[in-house]
Amino acid sequence: MLGRRLAALACVTSLIATACSVEPLDDPGIGDRALTSIVYASDGTILAEWHAGENRIPVEYDDLPAHLVNAVVAIEDERYWTHGGVDLKAVMRALVVNVEAGEIIQGGSTITQQYLKNTVLTPDVTLDRKVEEAVLSLRLEESLTKEEILERYLNTVYFGSGAYGIGTAAETYFDKRVSDVTLGEAALLAGLIRRPTLTDPFVYPDAAIERRTVVLDKLVELEWIDQETADVADIEALDLNQREALTQAEFPYFVEEVKRRLLDDPQLGATATDRYNALFRGGLHIHTTVDPLMQESAELAVADVLNEQDPSGALVAIDPRTGHVLAIVGGRDFYDTEDPVAQFNLATQGRRQAGSSFKPFVLAAALENGIGTDTVLRGGSTVTVNTDSGPWTVSNFDESIFPDLTVTEATVFSVNVAYAQLIDAVGPRSVERLAEAAGITTDLQPYHSLALGAQEVSVLDMTSAYGTFANGGTHIEPVLVTRIENSEGVNVWEATPAVTPVLERAVADTVTSTLAEVVKRGTGQQARIGRPMAGKTGTSDDHADAWFVGYTPELVAAVWVGFPEGRVAMEHPKTPFTITGGFWPANIWSRFASAALSGVPYGQLATDSADGMVTVEVDLSTGFLAGAHCPREHVARIQMPADLAPTVICPIHNPEGVVAGGGGLVPDLIGEHLSHAVEDLTALEYQVSVDWSDGGPLAQGTIFGQSPNPGAAAQPGSVVRLTVAGPDPNEGVPSVLGFPEADALQRMAEAGLVVDVLHVAEADDLDARRRSGMVWKQEPPAGSNSDGVVTVWVNP
Numbered sequence: 001m002l003g004r005r006l007a008a009l010a011c012v013t014s015l016i017a018t019a020c021s022v023e024p025l026d027d028p029g030i031g032d033r034a035l036t037s038i039v040y041a042s043d044g045t046i047l048a049e050w051h052a053g054e055n056r057i058p059v060e061y062d063d064l065p066a067h068l069v070n071a072v073v074a075i076e077d078e079r080y081w082t083h084g085g086v087d088l089k090a091v092m093r094a095l096v097v098n099v100e101a102g103e104i105i106q107g108g109s110t111i112t113q114q115y116l117k118n119t120v121l122t123p124d125v126t127l128d129r130k131v132e133e134a135v136l137s138l139r140l141e142e143s144l145t146k147e148e149i150l151e152r153y154l155n156t157v158y159f160g161s162g163a164y165g166i167g168t169a170a171e172t173y174f175d176k177r178v179s180d181v182t183l184g185e186a187a188l189l190a191g192l193i194r195r196p197t198l199t200d201p202f203v204y205p206d207a208a209i210e211r212r213t214v215v216l217d218k219l220v221e222l223e224w225i226d227q228e229t230a231d232v233a234d235i236e237a238l239d240l241n242q243r244e245a246l247t248q249a250e251f252p253y254f255v256e257e258v259k260r261r262l263l264d265d266p267q268l269g270a271t272a273t274d275r276y277n278a279l280f281r282g283g284l285h286i287h288t289t290v291d292p293l294m295q296e297s298a299e300l301a302v303a304d305v306l307n308e309q310d311p312s313g314a315l316v317a318i319d320p321r322t323g324h325v326l327a328i329v330g331g332r333d334f335y336d337t338e339d340p341v342a343q344f345n346l347a348t349q350g351r352r353q354a355g356s357s358f359k360p361f362v363l364a365a366a367l368e369n370g371i372g373t374d375t376v377l378r379g380g381s382t383v384t385v386n387t388d389s390g391p392w393t394v395s396n397f398d399e400s401i402f403p404d405l406t407v408t409e410a411t412v413f414s415v416n417v418a419y420a421q422l423i424d425a426v427g428p429r430s431v432e433r434l435a436e437a438a439g440i441t442t443d444l445q446p447y448h449s450l451a452l453g454a455q456e457v458s459v460l461d462m463t464s465a466y467g468t469f470a471n472g473g474t475h476i477e478p479v480l481v482t483r484i485e486n487s488e489g490v491n492v493w494e495a496t497p498a499v500t501p502v503l504e505r506a507v508a509d510t511v512t513s514t515l516a517e518v519v520k521r522g523t524g525q526q527a528r529i530g531r532p533m534a535g536k537t538g539t540s541d542d543h544a545d546a547w548f549v550g551y552t553p554e555l556v557a558a559v560w561v562g563f564p565e566g567r568v569a570m571e572h573p574k575t576p577f578t579i580t581g582g583f584w585p586a587n588i589w590s591r592f593a594s595a596a597l598s599g600v601p602y603g604q605l606a607t608d609s610a611d612g613m614v615t616v617e618v619d620l621s622t623g624f625l626a627g628a629h630c631p632r633e634h635v636a637r638i639q640m641p642a643d644l645a646p647t648v649i650c651p652i653h654n655p656e657g658v659v660a661g662g663g664g665l666v667p668d669l670i671g672e673h674l675s676h677a678v679e680d681l682t683a684l685e686y687q688v689s690v691d692w693s694d695g696g697p698l699a700q701g702t703i704f705g706q707s708p709n710p711g712a713a714a715q716p717g718s719v720v721r722l723t724v725a726g727p728d729p730n731e732g733v734p735s736v737l738g739f740p741e742a743d744a745l746q747r748m749a750e751a752g753l754v755v756d757v758l759h760v761a762e763a764d765d766l767d768a769r770r771r772s773g774m775v776w777k778q779e780p781p782a783g784s785n786s787d788g789v790v791t792v793w794v795n796p
Contacts, residue, residue: 035283035487036168039255041290042324048249050259050280057167058283058487059178061151064166067183070225071190072154074218077111080150084141086110112140115153159189160196173201175241183229184236187215205238253330254290257348258480262286267493283487289324289479294596298327301592304772305584310575312564313588314346314459317557317596320467323476323497326555326596328460331564341564347459351442352562354453354462355581356414357538357547360469360511361435362451363411365426367507368434373408373514376644379623383417385424387448394420394452397539400634401623403646409638411514412522414537416452423451437502439465439475453538462549463558469511469534470551473503521637524548526586529594530743537581543569548585550593554600557592559585591773594740616645624650666720668710674701674724687719695725733786736775741794744775748790756791772796
């Protein structure tokens with residue numbers, strides 16, 4: 001026994017002698033182990049943490065609370081602050097035990113030695129390795145301060161559950177910054193170092209708590225805390241982070257798109273391996289553009305409209321002024337293990353036919369080629385166009401029959417036969433080039449069928465391209481990441497999106513004013529949000545794809561609805577009814593934009609004038625002027641030049657006889673009361689517009705001006721504008737029917753009114769579901785006086 005002890009003493013003597021001849025050791029840092037990269041939302045919240053094998057968030061010594069430092073030192077190396085890198089007392093004890101056992105069974109390593117083992121030495125447990133470790137430790141303490149060594153040690157040690165470093169451990173187990181951990185949490189973390197797997201609190205909570213007690217008892221033994229403080233810490237509840245959330249990113253479709261793009265970005269490395277290492281081992285801080293409130297609004301809007309048994313939806317929202325991508329909904333549930341396409345991003349990776357939502361690019365090309373919105377195109381229900389590949393026959397949706405009509409009206413009602421003529425006039429090549437310049441990145445082919453959206457595009461591309469119209473003709477490349485910093489906070493990557501002038505502002509503004517009419521009175525009415533907006537619906541010929549793409553000056557968003565597995569028609573019995581872009585996609589867009597723009601001041605969109613036009617009602621099932629008996633679902637109000645308006649009332653639905661609708665004479669209404677004048681004009685099938693003005697001594701409601709003048713010829717359906725004496729009744733209670741709740745409250749507040757909101761559903765369940773969140777009744781009615789309080793009924 002004495003011989004073995006003498007041998008141990010000889011080893012220590014040799015170690016000390018060797019230490020005196022070893023060169024000083026350079027700072028090993030934290031080795032070449034992986035650092036965790038962090039992905040941030042635009043508001044600074046954490047979206048995801050990326051790491052390869054080792055999950056590590058480095059911290060500085062100043063971030064460490066004193067009770068955490070004391071807990072680690074107490075349980076791992078109680079004489080750390082006094083020894084020179086090697087604890088000779090501990091070494092002697094360990095050497096004696098090991099020599100007596102004939103093998104290495106006790107370590108005696110200091111924190112300095114453990115740090116070196118984690119960074120520059122092999123994990124082999126041999127006497128030679130232990131001697132080398134001790135020698136290097138002695139020299140390292142001549143190069144670094146105790147605080148610097150402890151900081152590096154705590155950034156390298158493994159705490160279990162994939163957490164390398166104290167910063168990562170604090171977030172992994174407690175969802176806290178290391179500076180915020182309590183004494184009880186600090187003791188638990190310190191206790192993990194010795195056996196992180198067997199004391200993992202996620203797996204072995206009882207063992208973790210027992211180990212916490214050991215650490216607290218050691219602190220009391222060393223008189224670094226008193227017994228009462230230890231007892232309080234030892235009864236702290238084990239409030240652990242939700243483990244599942246640690247592996248799941250917030251807003252995963254957005255985050256995965258960021259990852260996919262960065263892994264393909266040569267600015268982060270010349271090879272795929274370099275880029276992978278930068279993202280998963282480089283400790284980068286990646287700042288993105290996603291707006292959490294808008295992202296949540298987008299996800300809720302899709303979920304509110306589409307049930308589990310319905311098709312899937314995708315949505316992308318962009319700020320057209322900056323190109324910043326604010327939200328991405330790429331599917332129903334990225335983490336659904338039972339869905340084989342759950343992790344396929346329908347918004348960015350999916351490619352589907354755009355349908356009529358592609359028509360604005362044809363419109364823009366036509367405007368660039370000198371075709372105005374007042375240009376008249378031939379109507380009908382079908383048309384055949386000669387193309388390079390042969391005759392191309394096009395039919396309107398639902399076989400609707402339109403009269404000859406202007407480009408504006410052809411857009412408002414999405415008339416296929418008119419757009420077939422339009423693309424033939426400008427040439428598909430010009431449409432292809434314009435769409436690609438505007439932001440469509442898929443490989444478009446210059447075929448006439450582009451006019452009807454027969455080629456495939458992504459939701460992201462459609463959003464970006466419509467942003468060109470919203471931004472006055474200038475396209476800004478989509479931006480998902482604004483900047484990237486390395487682990488030391490140095491900016492190593494900055495977004496430099498391409499900014500491309502595509503259209504003259506006059507052309508872009510004309511497209512916008514035309515698309516605003518689509519929402520006001522055309523196929524996009526379900527998307528209205530009570531503020532200036534423009535947009536276009538789209539439905540593929542086989543009903544497998546339905547779209548709505550819309551924008552305000554501040555926001556552009558595209559919504560797609562369809563079955564992700566392929567071209568499955570959204571018709572009964574697959575869906576409750578035939579789905580078009582004007583229904584589910586428009587409803588989703590409206591719900592999203594109402595929430596996303598809540599509190600955002602209204603911007604102004606370009607508008608167009610309808611001078612020289614008349615508005616007539618046309619029965620689209622027959623092409624004649626609509627009569628009293630025509631089915632209202634087939635009737636559309638269309639603006640057109642007076643000389644082109646239909647003059648025969650539909651004889652199919654009005655069997656009393658064919659009625660000539662030719663020009664009549666506007667009656668003289670000066671001096672009449674408004675109520676009588678409206679009756680007379682309605683009987684003559686004119687429409688009425690009223691301007692209220694100060695009529696001096698005239699009685700309220702007396703007409704003292706009109707346009708057209710008395711005796712002028714006007715087609716049925718024409719608008720007769722009356723100037724009426726008296727205050728505008730709309731200056732009383734404003735109308736908020738059909739408004740989203742937030743917009744209704746804002747409008748009433750602007751009028752100085754207090755609102756009592758009743759969340760009661762309409763009697764019709766379908767209307768209530770379709771108009772969720774919308775005002776469907778108000779009392780007092782619009783235009784009336786109020787005592788300052790207005791009651792509105794809102795669908796839940």
